[in-house]
Each structure stands twice: as C-alpha cells, then as structure tokens.
Amino acid sequence: MAGTADKTETSVPTLTERARIDGAPAKASLAADGTLRWISGDGGERCLALESEGLGLDVVGRRITIRAFVGALKGLSSCGGRGGAGKRVRRDHVLEMPTEELASRWSDRMRAYFDSLGRPKRLLIIINPFGGNKSALKIFDTEIKPLLADADVLYTLKETKYQLHAQEIVNTMDLLKYDGIVCVSGDGVLVEVVNGLLHREDWDTAIQVPLGVIPAGTGNGMAKSLLDAAGEFYSVSNATFSIIRGYRRTLDVVTISQEKTKFFSVLMLTWGLVADIDIESEKYRWMGSARLDFYSLLRIINLRKYHGHVQFVPAPGYEAYGEPINQTNCCSSNTVLYKDDQGDEANVRPCGYQGPAVSLDGCEWRSIDGPFISVWINNVPWAGEDIMPAPNAKFSDGYLDAVIIKECPKSALLSLMLKMSDGSYCKSPHVVYLKVKAFRLEPGKQVGHPTKGGIIDSDGEVIARGDDVHCEDQQQNLMAYGPPIQMTVDQGLATIFSPR
Secondary structure, three states: OOOOOOOOOOOOOOEEEEEEEOOEEEEEEEOOOOEEEEEEOOOOEEEEEHHHHEEEEEEEOOEEEEEEEEEOOOOOOOOOOOOOOOOEEEEEEEEEOOOHHHHHHHHHHHHHHHHHOOOOOEEEEEEOOOOOOOOHHHHHHHHHHHHHHHOOOEEEEEEOOOOOHHHHHHHHOOHHHOOEEEEEEOHHHHHHHHHHHHOOOOHHHHOOOOEEEEEOOOOOHHHHHHHHHOOOOOOHHHHHHHHHHOOEEEEEEEEEEEOOEEEEEOOEEEEEHHHHHHHHHHHHHHHOOHHHHHHHHHHHHOOOOEEEEEEEEEOOOOOOOOEEEOOOOOOOOOOEEEEOOOOOEEEEEOOOOOOOOOOOOOOOEEEEEOOEOEEEEEOOOOOEOOEOOOOOOOOOOOOEEEEEEOOOOHHHHHHHHHOOOOOHHHHOOOEEEEEEEEEEEEEEEEOOEEEEEOEEEEOOEEEEEOOHHHHHHHHHOOOOOOOOEEEEEEEEEEEEEOOO
C-alpha cells in the first residue's frame, strides 16, 4: 500500500523545452508521471524520476535546483532501471530555463507532482541516545537531518531518557499534529511505541498512525526486513528515504498474554538457546558485536536443554507437524474486569486494545513436547542486520513463523548458527520450521537442573525468567515463568513506512 496518488494521469501534457541542465545545453521533457528526461549534446539520454529519486526543489529566477537522492552507480548516460537498488548518494540537478515564466511553470508542475505523492510533512521523531554504541544522535545529525531538510519535512525531536519513555510519549501525544512516528534506534523503541499506542483509549485510531524505523541500535531487525523485502540496500539513509517517500504497508501485531497480562510484539519471542545468548551476553557488551559470537560458542559447548511443551494452531499446509490435541477456550476478549477503589468487582469495560477479536475455538491445535534446545517465534524475516531466522515470514500474512530445535549434535548446531545470516539453516533436518496462527508456550526447567529455568525474551526484553537464582527479580518481569504464555496474531493491525 502506497501513500501516492495515481501518477499515470494521461490528461496532463508533457512539458518540453530547450534549456541548460547541469551547465550543458539540452532538450528536456517533464512527463505526467514525474519523470524528467533530457538529451545532452552528445546524444545521450538521461533521466530523473521524481517519485523514486526526488527530495525537493529550489527556484531562484530562471534556475530550478532539484534535490535528488540517486543510486551511486546510476549511469550518467543511461535512463531506466531503479536508481535506488544499491547505495544512494545526494546529487543536485540544475535546470536553467530560457525565462522566469517557464521556470515558474516547470517548478509549479514539479511541486504539484510532489504534493500528489502523499508524502509525510510533519513527523514525531523519537530517538534513543543510549542504544547501540550511543551514536544515534550523531547519526541523526549527519545522515538523517540533512535528508529531512532537503525533503522539506518538519519534525519534532524527542529523546528517550529511560526505559518505556517512548511508550509514555506516544501514550499522550496529539495524533493530529503528525503524519507519522519515526523511531531512530534499535527495535526497542518501535516496540515501546506500538505498546504505547495500543494502551491508549483511542487505540483503534492511534495504531493507524504510520510508523517508521531508522536503524541506530544493536538490534535492527525491522529496518533490515523492510529494506531487504524491497530489494533496497540496508543503510540509515535508505531507511530515511523510505520514510520520506511515504509508502506504507500493514504490519501484523502479536498479543503475548498470560491471564490478564499482555504485551504487544512486532518482532519475535525466543526461549532457550537464542534467548540465553541474547540476554546473558549483555555482560560481555564491552566486546562489541563479537560478544554474540563468543557467547554463542560458549553456550553451544555447555549446551542447555529445557523441559517444556508447546501448542499451536498450524497454518494451512503445516497440519502434519506435532500431535493433535483437544483444545478449547482459546479466544481473545475485547474486555477485561477491573476493580474500583473499594476493591469491589465492577462492571466490564474496554481497557485499550485487548488482542485480536477472533475466537480460536474450533481450531485444530497441535502440540510438541520437549526437551527443547531452542524455540524462536518470528513476525518478520530478520532479527538483526545479519541474522535471518525466518526467511518465509511476511509482514501481514496473519501468521507467525516458528523455529523449533529439539535434538541437534553440538557440531551441527554450530554449523546452523553460522548459516543464520541467510536463513539457509532452516533446511537442516534438525530444524522444525512452520507457520502458525496462534502459539502457546509452557516453559519448564533446565534438564538436569530442577531449580534452573530459562529466559523468555520478546523483542529484546525479558518478559519471564525461570532461574531461581534471580527470584528476587521476578516481580520486575512482566510475566511468570511456568504458566502458559499465548501468542495470537492480529493481521495487519499496524501501519509502517516501507520502501515500496
């Protein structure tokens, strides 16, 4: 879905004129679809597509300066093909028209075309200055801010100062002031924003505000997934330009629930090996990105397995996985019970978004028993810029991609970890890969260690922990370790800026 008008309007005539372009005499034409073409003195045809390469323009007298963002390898003597499939660079093209009247006519046509694209004009930008290697502010000043200025995009900048600050910001923001919310960070701020919008009383309106993500943190799975799906080069500038262009696509939102406790996810949930590596390696953060490789090797050498049980509603074509079970009472309600100040049970009332308003009663549930090495549930293909756990995941297909490993020799497991950069590890006979409509996890203790449980990690945050050593921290976790945790999908609930 794109935020653009119909650019194939044939009633708009093509403008043609002899002018000077980039200092050389040329015959120029401006088509209704926003394509500027010119033939230079050497006979070579060149072009600039305003929709896919244009940022904005300036007019001074007879001179029109078009601010563009084009493919770095785009041939100067060729026209055609996608200019942005690789790395992009800023480039200005200067048109010097014969008269100021012609310059006004051409610039008016270009501005009208830009206006027809439905690009965002006002953005709320939330930046996490502490994420990754604490370079988000520098990235904003050097790479993001100049592009926004060139595209005449106004913005309000908010810096997060503590955990869940982004959630608080969007929970009280005036939705009418902005055309979108952009997160300059890893995936954590995006997740906070989604939860903040869905906890609003007007959540059904709030969640329709387009969201954008520009990678400036440790985990940049959503930005990588969006750019990769469109065949775009992964970079801060390309992510920024995809927001400027204003294209949108819908995004599934996952409700992770345990009794009345809910958390809204857009990326993944992990338990077992991957969660242990992600969370426990934090103590080696001084090693930089090498900490994950180092701790992965350490965890494989000292491999853990966890007792447990998983249940799921398989997507069509995946009904053969697991064993059938009799499952009832799996629906999600739109209401919750609350208590008044006197502690008496009061009426039932809506309280923000309560999860998908669909019942799973009557669905065929299936199950797989542990022990497990790893359980990894994904909403998008990439978990980070170089980790692809779910190559078949789609943004709004209404399903989650489950990756389950039960038995695997350590040597084969190490090989699998090395193949996660392109998703080819899923072809291993040791990996169960399936799509599910709903998923339920009942985590158990570590095999051989009845007092030690695992970590349940959703979108980079620990939501439950089963190690008795950390029992004093249990109240800080969102959910308890042991009781079932259920994941249900609301297809296309959110909207996100996309390269195409």
